[in-house]
Amino acid sequence: MEKNKTLASLQKYAMIIALIIVVAFFYWKTGGKILLPQNINNLISQNAYVFILATGMLLCILTGGNIDLSVGSVVCFAGGVGASLMDKGVNTWVAVLAMLGIGLLVGIWHGFWIAYVKVPPFIATLAGMYAFRGLSNVVLGGMTVSIDDETFINVFGGGANCYVPDLIGNSETFNMTCMVAGIVAVVLFIGLQMKSRINSKRRGYETEAFTGVLVKMIIISAVILWAAFKLSNYKGIPTALIWILLVLLIYGYVTTKTRMGRYLYAVGGNEKATRLSGINTKSVYFFAYVNMGLLAALAGILTVARATSAQPTYGQGYEMDAIGACFIGGASAYGGIGTVPGVVVGAILMGVINQGMSIMGMDANYQKVVKGLVLLIAVIFDVVTKKEKK
Amino acid sequence: MAQGKEKKKQNAAASGFGKAAKIYFKENAGIIVALLVLCIFLSVNPLTSFSFLTQKNVFNVLRQISTNLYLACGMTMVIILGGIDLSVGSIIALSGCLAAGCVSRYNLPIAVAILVGILVGLVVGMFNGWVIAKTTIPPFIVTLATMNIAKGLAYVYTGGSPVRVVTKEWQFIGAGYIGPVPTPVVILVLVLIITAIIMNKTKLGRHLYAVGGNAQAAQFSGISVAKVKFLVHTYSGIMAGLAGVVLASRMYSGQPTAGDGAEMDAIAAVVVGGTSMAGGSGKIGGTIIGGLIIGVLNNGLNLMNVNSFWQYVVKGCVILLAVYVDYVRNKKSKL
Numbered sequence: 001m002e003k004n005k006t007l008a009s010l011q012k013y014a015m016i017i018a019l020i021i022v023v024a025f026f027y028w029k030t031g032g033k034i035l036l037p038q039n040i041n042n043l044i045s046q047n048a049y050v051f052i053l054a055t056g057m058l059l060c061i062l063t064g065g066n067i068d069l070s071v072g073s074v075v076c077f078a079g080g081v082g083a084s085l086m087d088k089g090v091n092t093w094v095a096v097l098a099m100l101g102i103g104l105l106v107g108i109w110h111g112f113w114i115a116y117v118k119v120p121p122f123i124a125t126l127a128g129m130y131a132f133r134g135l136s137n138v139v140l141g142g143m144t145v146s147i148d149d150e151t152f153i154n155v156f157g158g159g160a161n162c163y164v165p166d167l168i169g170n171s172e173t174f175n176m177t178c179m180v181a182g183i184v185a186v187v188l189f190i191g192l193q194m195k196s197r198i199n200s201k202r203r204g205y206e207t208e209a210f211t212g213v214l215v216k217m218i219i220i221s222a223v224i225l226w227a228a229f230k231l232s233n234y235k236g237i238p239t240a241l242i243w244i245l246l247v248l249l250i251y252g253y254v255t256t257k258t259r260m261g262r263y264l265y266a267v268g269g270n271e272k273a274t275r276l277s278g279i280n281t282k283s284v285y286f287f288a289y290v291n292m293g294l295l296a297a298l299a300g301i302l303t304v305a306r307a308t309s310a311q312p313t314y315g316q317g318y319e320m321d322a323i324g325a326c327f328i329g330g331a332s333a334y335g336g337i338g339t340v341p342g343v344v345v346g347a348i349l350m351g352v353i354n355q356g357m358s359i360m361g362m363d364a365n366y367q368k369v370v371k372g373l374v375l376l377i378a379v380i381f382d383v384v385t386k387k388e389k390k
Numbered sequence: 391m392a393q394g395k396e397k398k399k400q401n402a403a404a405s406g407f408g409k410a411a412k413i414y415f416k417e418n419a420g421i422i423v424a425l426l427v428l429c430i431f432l433s434v435n436p437l438t439s440f441s442f443l444t445q446k447n448v449f450n451v452l453r454q455i456s457t458n459l460y461l462a463c464g465m466t467m468v469i470i471l472g473g474i475d476l477s478v479g480s481i482i483a484l485s486g487c488l489a490a491g492c493v494s495r496y497n498l499p500i501a502v503a504i505l506v507g508i509l510v511g512l513v514v515g516m517f518n519g520w521v522i523a524k525t526t527i528p529p530f531i532v533t534l535a536t537m538n539i540a541k542g543l544a545y546v547y548t549g550g551s552p553v554r555v556v557t558k559e560w561q562f563i564g565a566g567y568i569g570p571v572p573t574p575v576v577i578l579v580l581v582l583i584i585t586a587i588i589m590n591k592t593k594l595g596r597h598l599y600a601v602g603g604n605a606q607a608a609q610f611s612g613i614s615v616a617k618v619k620f621l622v623h624t625y626s627g628i629m630a631g632l633a634g635v636v637l638a639s640r641m642y643s644g645q646p647t648a649g650d651g652a653e654m655d656a657i658a659a660v661v662v663g664g665t666s667m668a669g670g671s672g673k674i675g676g677t678i679i680g681g682l683i684i685g686v687l688n689n690g691l692n693l694m695n696v697n698s699f700w701q702y703v704v705k706g707c708v709i710l711l712a713v714y715v716d717y718v719r720n721k722k723s724k725l
Contacts, residue, residue, distance in 0.1 A: 065528055119713045120667050122474060122530040123657065127706030130654055134702035142699075320538055323531075333528055365550070368542030376521070376535040383525045 014381065015328055015342070019349045026356030033359055034352070037234035040227060045157055045306060047351035048240040049075065049299040049315075053322035054329070054343045054350075055251045056295035059288040061326050062255075062264040064271060064335035066121040068289065070110065070128030071296045071322055075315035076136040078102045078300035083145040083310035092151045100297050106132065107293020108286075115285035129319070137312045146309040156305035157239030164237040175236035182228020186221045193217055240302055247295065252340040260287055268335025320371045325350045327378040332386075350374075414675055420715075421662060421679045428686050438693040447689070449572055453564075453640065455685035456574035457482075459678065460633040461656035462663075463585040464515075464626030466677045469660050470602045471622050472669025473529035477518060478630040478656060480540035482649025485510040485634030487544050490553040490644030493560055500559055507635035508628055514540055515627015519620035529623075537653075544646040552643040564639025574636050581629070586674050594621060603670030651702070658705055659684045661712040666720070684708070 026034045033039060053071050060066045082099040086092065106128070113124040147153065154162055168176040197213065231237060255261040266274040267284045275281045299318070304310045329346025331338030353374065357367050415422065432442040441447055461478050468475045489507030492498040498506075514536055521532045566573045589595040597618045600608040609615050633652070638644040663680025665672025687708070691701045 065531075067530070069534075113710055113713075117714055117717050119710060119717070120474075122476075123661075123667060123709065123713060126476070126654060126657070127709045130651055130702035131706035134699035134706075137699035138697065317538070320534075323534070333531055334526075363546060365542045365545035369539050369546070370542075372535040372538030372542065375538075376532070379527050379531055379535075380521070380525060383527055 014385075015330060015345050015349065018328070019345060019352070022349060022352055022356070026352060026359070030356060030359045034356055035230075037230045039355060039359065040230040041234045041238055043348075043351050043355050044244070045238040045240040047321075047347065047354060048157070048244055048302045048306070049318060050321045050325055050350050050354075051244045051344070051347045052247050052295050052299040052302065053318055054325035054347045055247055055340060056292040057319075057322040057326050058329075058331055058338050058340065058343050059251070059255075059264060059291050060121070061323075061331045061333075062268045062335055062338055063285055063288050064268045065333045066114070066285075066288075066335070067319070067323055068110070068125045068292050068296075069122060069319050070106070070125040070132055071292065071299070072315035072318035073129050073132035073136065074103065074106050074293065074296035075300040075303055075318055076310070076312065077106070077132040077139065078297040079304035079314060080136040080139045080145070080310045080312065082301065083147050083304050084139055086147055086149045086152060087145050092149050092155075095149075095152070096301060099301055100294060103293045103295070103297020103300070104290065105293070106296070107290035110293065111286040111289035114289055115282040121289075133312075136314075140310060140312050142312055144309050144311045147304060148308070153305055153308055155239065156301050157241075157243065162239045163235045164239065164242070166236055173233070175232040175234075178232040178236040179228055181237060182225055182232075185228075186224050189224070190217055190221065240306070243298070243302060247298065248340055248344060251291075255340055260284070264288065265336055268332075268337070270336075317368065317371070320368075320375060321350050321354070324371060324375045324378065327375060327382060330382070332382060333379050417673075418664065418676055418679055421664065421676065421683060425679055425683050425686065428683060428690065432686065432690045432693070435694075437695075438690060441693055442690070447693075451685050451689045452575050453572050454688065455681050456572075456578040457633040457637050458652070458655045458659060458685060459578055459681040460581055460629045460636070461626075461652060462659040462677050462681050463581055463674065464622075464629035465653075465656040465660045466663070466665055466672055466674055467585075467589065467598060467622045468529070468626050469657075469665050469667065470598055470669060470672045471619065472602050472605070473522065473619075473623075474533065474657070475518065475623065475626045475630075476530060476533040476653050477514060477536040477540060478626065478633075479649040479652035479654075480537045480544065481511050481514050481627060481630035482634035482637060482652055483544040483644075483646050484514070484540045484547075485631040486638030486648050487548050487553055487644035487646055489635045490555050490560075490638045491547065493557055494553055494555045500557070500562075503560075504563060504635050507638070508631040511627040511629070511631015511634065512624060513627070515624040515630070516620070518627060519623030522623055523616035523619040541646075548644065548646045550646060552641075552645045554643045555638075556642075561639055561642060564636045564641075574640070577632070577636065581632070582674065582678065588625075589674055594618065598622060599670060654702075654705060654709070655684055655688075658709045658712070661709055661716070664716070666716050667713060668720070 023034070053075075057068060057071070060068050078099045081102055082095045085095040085098055090098075110121075110124055110128055113119040114121045156162075163175075164177060166175045166177045168180060193213070255264065263274070263279055263281075263284045264287075266277075266279065267281050271281055274284075300315070303314055307314070325346035326338060326343055327333065327346070328349050329338065329342035329344070331342065331346075353370065354367070357370065429442075432438045435442075461482075465475060465478065485507040488510050489503045492503035492506050493500060518529075518533055518536055521527060522529050563573055563577075568576045589598065597608065597613045600611070600613055601615050601618045605615050608618075634649065637648050641648065659681040660672070660677050661667065661680070662683055663672070663676030663678070665676060684705070687704070688701065691704065696704075
């Protein structure tokens with residue numbers, strides 16, 4: 001019994017513990033460089049795509065361990081189309097809409113084959129992975145197209161100086177707005193947590209032990225405050241962070257509070273039972289893949305904005321980051337289990353690994369090997385701990 | 391009397407063979423017609439008619455098809471099992487680079503190099519099979535991970551540049567001839583015979599269909615599902631290792647970029663050949679025609695000077711179309 005309990009709690013916080021170990025490892029290996037304000041900032045803006053793609057991937061994985069292998073190519077294709085449009089002098093917002101439109105169409109294309117023709121998702125999206133990589137090459141003519149549209153770069157967080165301007169303070173070295181935003185976020189977070197706790201207490205639901213919740217809240221608040229402090233010491237809130245938060249909040253809401261969100265879990269838990277209870281399961285698959293397409297396009301926008309250019313090789317291997325982040329974040333390879341907050345932890349871990357290996361000057365090819373291993377370990381861990389439980 | 395009996399036997403054998411051929415053509419009528427249409431189109435089309443039927447081109451196509459069909463042999467069995475092997479393309483890169491490295495970097499005999507290449511495939515395949523058999527992780531996730539690991543290792547070993555081989559004998563297995571026939575084609579015939587025997591005449595073959603059709607039922611009837619999974623994935627790995635060696639020999643070098651997208655061609659050959667993605671059914675005979683179609687299609691697109699990027703788009707659509715046909719056929723048979 002005692003052993004089971006420790007195992008359960010170990011499993012619950014395993015990924016947080018893994019995150020701490022990985023950060024400590026890179027802190028030691030890079031001589032503390034990984035926690036410099038500038039690197040915290042880069043961790044967010046260079047890995048924005050991981051957060052966004054992983055959120056979309058979570059929706060697909062929830063429906064039964066289905067994945068989307070095409071996301072890297074879609075990132076490149078959407079970004080490539082946008083870059084070439086802006087290169088031809090098309091209005092910024094028209095170009096952005098066109099990119100999102102492409103993501104939507106790609107999503108509909110995959111969703112159609114997967115939901116209505118029952119093509120196995122990894123086949124449909126493997127075909128998409130090569131097809132859209134091919135199309136990005138066609139669109140870009142095999143070359144790099146640079147982006148010099150100021151509005152686009154500023155809004156989507158590219159270039160060197162894309163930060164939310166400091167509205168409150170006027171210090172050169174400390175961004176007051178960022179710090180205040182961090183404090184507000186912590187207050188909101190604690191308030192919401194308390195409210196939901198009080199609500200479920202009043203309705204007589206079972207709640208976690210108060211000390212546990214308190215420890216969790218203190219740790220998360222401390223991390224937010226610490227990150228806000230680090231960012232304030234650099235240049236403030238990177239614009240990409242706004243987009244990440246927006247996506248996380250929207251899909252956090254969708255997965256927990258809406259009907260479609262519950263259907264996602266239901267289909268992943270037991271597809272047949274869900275169908276027999278009168279839910280249109282096809283539309284659930286369709287929903288997941290359309291959203292994945294849309295989010296891949298958004299990730300494409302952020303990626304090309306960050307690099308201020310589009311190249312036919314962009315986005316290669318992004319699917320590994322996204323899938324890895326989901327599995328690290330506790331999503332089940334069989335579907336039906338996984339949360340947006342979990343994905344955030346997974347994405348941060350993936351980002352730390354990316355960032356740490358880059359700072360160490362590790363060969364990009366070793367990084368590929370490491371990512372493959374990380375994915376495998378995360379899934380094996382998930383499967384093995386579930387087996388023990390049974 | 392005895393002579394009559396003998397004759398009858400011969401007749402029976404001949405008609406048996408005729409019957410088998412008839413069934414074969416009937417089963418694969420659709421794709422055989424598709425293949426013929428494709429070939430006729432390429433022989434009359436003014437853009438390709440002058441080059442398509444030349445001996446050089448035909449040998450070229452056969453060589454290209456050979457490596458793809460090695461992979462497809464393993465892939466057919468994996469897909470019948472209800473799984474998928476995404477790692478084959480990366481195994482090609484890793485085995486080709488290591489085999490080429492054995493010859494040019496360590497001056498080992500060519501036979502040893504070939505063995506090393508095949509061993510690389512064996513090891514990766516065994517790893518895939520071991521994880522898939524021991525755990526319940528979906529095969530596409532396991533092989534996606536090994537795909538990245540093997541590709542990364544290939545780049546690490548070569549530092550990103552090709553490993554050149556200047557030894558003349560090295561080219562025999564990929565670019566040479568046995569009599570008038572290109573060596574890879576001879577190997578292909580051997581591989582196809584071995585695969586056909588495994589699938590049709592051995593216990594493993596029968597178990598393969600049983601596990602693919604209903605793994606639980608197979609387990610209850612005493613078949614070791616884990617063993618079947620392990621062996622099939624190992625076989626797929628060996629085939630990929632062989633393909634890597636042959637390809638490295640044909641290109642006179644081991645290249646880390648070799649085999650990019652090869653899994654796609656292999657899956658296309660298998661699916662076009664009528665093997666169901668749902669598992670449990672499929673034949674090597676269909677895969678051969680599927681491989682021919684994909685090979686001729688690739689060649690036709692090359693001869694027509696179609697941008698290689700568009701070729702990916704075409705191939706993706708062919709796979710989807712083939713799966714769609716399978717879906718419609720299944721639906722009909724259910725009704």
